Amino acid sequence: MTEPARTTTEALAATAQAGSGFDPVLPGIILLLPLLGFLLNGILALVAGSRSATALRLAALAEPDSEEERVDHQHEVGAPKRATHTLPTWIGPGVMLLAFLLTAANFLRMLGADLHDAVVISYWSWMPTGALSVDAAIQLDQLSMIMMMVITGVGFLIHVFSVGYMKEDPGYPRYFAYLNLFVFFMLVLVTGANFPVMFVGWEGVGLCSYLLIGFWFQDREKADAGKKAFIVNRIGDVGLLMAMFILFSTFGTLNYGEIFAAAPTTLVYGGGVVTAITLFLLLGAAGKSAQIPLYVWLPDAMAGPTPVSALIHAATMVTAGVYLVARASVLFALAPVGAAAVATIGALTALFAATIALKQYDIKKVLAYSTVSQLGFMFMGVGVGAYAAGVFHLMTHAFFKALLFLGAGAVIHSMHHALHATHKDWDAQDMRNMGGLRRPMKWTWIFMWIATLAIAGIWPFAGFFSKDEIIWYVGTSAPFGPLYAVLWGMAVVTALLTAFYMTRMMILTFHGPNRTGEAERKHLHEAPLTMTIPLGVLAILSIFGGWINVPESVRNSFFGGFGLLPMSEWLHDWLLPVTAAADAIRLEQMGAYAYQSPIGGSHVTWGFIATGLALAVVIVASRLFLSRDVKTALEEGEPTSGIGKLLYNKWYVDEFYDRIIVQPVIGISRFSWRVVDRVLIDGTVNAVGAVSRGAGWFGSLFQTGQLNTYAFILALGALALLGVLIL
């Protein structure tokens, strides 16, 4: 009974110590709300699950039909408005709305307060073991607040969208249970006040990602995609764990506050220890954020429902790596090699993924590779020490990429209905089967163009400000000047490729003649309001979201309407308490940014060049694809030669990994199974058994049942004993 009292006092002490005037409103409740949603939806899912299993069994008994009709029946079984299918509609988005409102209240309070140190709230002592003492503690500061706003805000919109998208699915309550659980773990990840708590969230979101990718687990391919994501993430997690071990052996603690305060004095600048820590952290971040060489799981993760792709695999979970680097900014500032590795990995990934996106036909695959590419941009930003720019792009990307995914979801929803209505077995996600959707889906079309212009980096949309800021910082960074000049070139090329493949996607999907088919065309329809309203909100954010972080000189130029923009570098200033230590180290060791691109020119000049080039690419690409006579997927088939084939098959990286890693692992496993397990281990155990059996059989020969034999042996034994005693 004394335990809670103690921790409350501690919490009060912590708040008082911060001495900032920031008094958080029920921060624990923000975390508990999605967990509550998970529990309620989970119970409903269990009820619905057992009920639909019974229904399916009865249906199978009544009419043993073909596979296809059984699936149809399944659709109908799930459809009726039972409590298990109406309650999640309110619980799932409801808890998210409450969590968002609470977060917003905290955010407003933090805005009002002058907060310099993070507010740490410790709930209970989690691992009080000897030298290692870990509290279940959360930390509220500017970085976690921004992340929480994005997670709960965008998360709420995606929950609302899911109502429209998933309501005919028999697994509807299960879907919301997983989605709420994901939000809970994501909040744990960004609010954890030490590495172990963060790691709980880190693993938790991985679990939810796995569950949601394999949501339609009856489909072998989708279940496999879930496993792939899970296993590839485990490789990264080893890196994160190693980093935590080194951190603990160096600092004797795993609390953020203590580590980052002690780091500049404890660690040698550019030393081996801090470089090792940052490289291991990078491995972890690369796993979660789908960077080379661990990016392969993200495109496959598109097997999950589309809102899941929007929430987990575009807006929130995959940005955890960027968050981790920004959170550990002090460490990365102390390790120039580690930071350069982050930036290089980011640039390579950005360019590589962008080239693959050029030749994908599945609308979600284009967006998936685009996400990998944009995550590469964020890594570039945080890698060159522009933490605010990285987080800025994280935020704007959450807006426009969530919008793109949800828009794609609306398109797929419509296509699926149209193809389902006439039982046409075409791929509902292949852009070659779409075309001309702007007529039936006007709002989706407009919103997606906004997001496309935003991601292409065209003024005045959000992406222009965030992406150009990153490119700018990459080009002007030190200390490996030539390296960063190369990275800058790659970033510029990637930005242009982004404009190209996004325009291609839009033209193939929404413009030109419709290729879906005569009968299907009239079934194409605009998505319901629960789906278009979140799209609209995200579209507004995609337009204005970039205006919160505009450098003063840009604000006073044409791009800021000559000083008309209400805010200047708000996000940068807001994050200063988090990044100040890292910025100070950077300034001391490398000097200020050059504020000049590698080939000359100030940022306003380059702003004009960048947006002009992007706009030119958009126009050229639209003319190119509008003039092309696109064939449907069935007519065209796969590209068979040249660079197109190479890009269509994603540079054969999956095949390469299969050959280099998967097959050898399978070979070793098979050896372990057939030789080590079957022959050695099983053989030893079986041999012991066989020997015992044999010995028993031999002993049983002496048990004849003849009384005289026994008496004789008894007498012999007694004589023998006597003999031993006497002799």
Next chain:
Amino acid sequence: MLVEALVLSAILFVIGTAGVLIRRNAIIMFLCIELMLNAVNLSFVALSRYLGIEGQLYVFFVMTVAAAEAAVGLAIIIAIFRHYETVNVDNFNLLKW
């Protein structure tokens, strides 16, 4: 005196052992076991004269146990005889693995 008593005891014990090993009649084997017990009793009594009264105490224990054993043993033999109409132990070989 002691030597004679112990020699007699040994002779009786060997006779009893030989009887148990050689004879097949359960009743005879039983009597031979009694003979062995009493051979031991004889040596107990003979030795107690020199080593103290405990030997005689043991004799009483042995006789008590032998009486109980006789009661149980004879009951078993009678039950077996009712079933098999014989007391030849060669016939009783069912109790094995």
